[in-house]
Amino acid sequence: MTLHIPFDNSYAALPPDFFARVSPVPVKAPSLIAFNADLAREIGIDGWDEADLAPVFGGNRVPDGASPLAQLYAGHQFGQYNPRLGDGRAVLLGETVGPDGIRRDIQLKGSGRTPFSRMGDGRAWLGPVLREYVVSEAMHALGVPTTRALAAVRTGEPVYRERPLPGAVLTRVAQSHLRVGTFQAIAATGDHDALQTLFDYAVARHYPDAADPALFLDAVMRRQAALVAQWLSLGFIHGVMNTDNCAISGETIDYGPCAFMDSYHPATVYSSIDRFGRYSYAAQADIIVWNMAQLASALLGLMPDPEAAVEPFTAQIHTMPEMIRSEWLKRFAAKIGISDPRAEDAQLITDLLALMEASETDFTNTFRGLIDGSARGLFADPTGFDQWSELWQKRLETEPDAASMMAQANPVLIPRNHRIEEMIAAAVEGDDTLFHRLNAAYAAPFEANEADADLRQPPRPEEVVTATFCGT
Incomplete structure (x- = not known):
């Protein structure tokens, strides 16, 4: 049998200024680590033989129908604008439309230099590839909108960071790789027609009911508000919420220095490059608003009178914090068994979080422990928890399905940082x-x-991970 990927490539039909034509760079000895057969079938791939997988998903053989390219985008990185980023170590092979009717990108990450590599080697080492594979698939299982992992391949070649490390290639699947930074890059050219083309493409692909830039902005804001509230409800910290890592589709994208909290603290930071806590756990709700303001600025170029549009766009951005609060309340209320939260329930939730912070209790296990009664034992002094629990139980008197709801909102397992590091260390040894x-x-x-x-x-204590690292 022969691997068949039913490509239907729309992005490659856009103007050439949106990307650079480039093929993946072959590697020395591709060997398959993992292939996500369920996802392959979901996106319409069939007919594969084991021997097909490593050459294709390692970048040594471009499959029939692919139209490989590296996408252009810009981005604010830790608040500083870089006008030209783009796929410096990734190649979009093309798109498929699966049996479910959803169009998805298939991208190789770590596939060699592109015109956007900016002195980089275009490669990825094994650790970040396996981290993204495991965490993105875990996020999908948790119900979080996310890119997916289709394959991971060892390259048989070293990559050089602080020391030589084994190289690998990840195959990533996304509903698209359009980013806030894509709009920023095109808007910065001042080419109205190109920006209109990008807008029309994004609307057709993701938001067909968004007839104008204001409706489009609102639709993107709502997805991002829901996404970040879901991150917060799981203790997830993205770690690098630059505008080039903010997908228009509302999917979680780019699992670089990401992590899940162990002990609860709102100021938690893991990313080794986030020295000032810009992308800390609690800051994510503010940063996504800032990112959407950058999208709004890029969309101004589509308006007949951009200057006059500043005020209504600003007012629109100012509605987003309330969107996030509403989504946050819904998510956290479910975690404590409340199906139809009232405004005053926010205080009940924040009181519990304050107790968790004071006792440094484990975020995931505390919420899960509310179901079976084990949460109390996690608090150094359970007195405050007992007082809180009395109020909570009274609130649940009108919630007959509380336990079932909590079981669906509170995972038993998350990808814990020390386990991810243990996994990577073992994989480096083969x-x-x-x-x-x-x-x-x-x-x-x-x-x-x-x-x-x-x-x-x-x-x-000796297993605690205090810093995570970007894969570049």
Whole structure:
């Protein structure tokens, strides 16, 4: 049998200024680590043979129908604008329209230099590839809109960072790779027609009911508000919420220095390059508003009178914090068993979070422990928790399905940082056993499986991960 990918490439038909034509750079000895057969079928791929997979998803053979390219985009990186970023180590092979009717990109990440590489080698080392594979698939299982992982391949070649490390290529699937930074890059050219073309393409692909820039902006804002509230409800920290890492589709994209919190603290930062906490856990709600303001600025170029449009666009951006608060309340209310939250329930939630912060309790295990009664034992002094619990139980008197709701809102398992690091260390030595185990366990994150009890445990003091790193 022969691998068949039913490409239907629309982005490649856009004006050439939107991308650079480039093929993946072949590698020395591609060998398959993992292939996501369920996702392959979902996006319409069929007919594969084991021998097909490593050459195609390692970048050594461009499959029939592909139209490989590197996309252009700009971006604010930690608040500083860079007018020309683009895919410096990724190649979009093309798109498929799956049996479900959804159009998706298939992209190789770590596939070699492109015109946007900016002195980089265009490669990825094994650690970030496996991190993104495991965490993105776990996020999907948790119900979070996200890019997906289709394949991971060792290259048989070293990449050079602080030391030589094994190279790898990730195949990433997304509903698109359009970013806030894509709009910024095209808007910065001052080419109205090009910006209109991009806008029309994004509307047709993601928001067909958005007839004008204001409606489009509102639609993107609503998806982003829901997404970030969901991150917060899971203790997830993206780590690098630059505008080039903010997808128009409302999917989580780019799992560089990402992490899930162990002990709850709103100022938690893991990213080694986030020295001032710009992208801390709690700051994510503010940063997404800032990112949407940058999208609004880029869209001004579509308006008949851009200067006159500043005020209504600004007013529109100012509605977003309330969107996020509403989504946050809905998500956290479900975590404590409340189906139809009232405004005063926010205080009940924040009181619990304050108790968790004071006792440094584990975020995931505390919420899950509310179901079986084990949460109380996580608090150093349970007195405050007991007082809170009395109010909480009174509130649940009108919630007959509270336990069921909480079981669906509070995962048993998350990709814990120390387990991810353990997995990477083993894989560098050629042992992928833990990688495969984590993928299998995280595919059912809401199920309590005794065989995975060790994966529920927070890190011991010597296992605590205090910094995570970008893959470049």
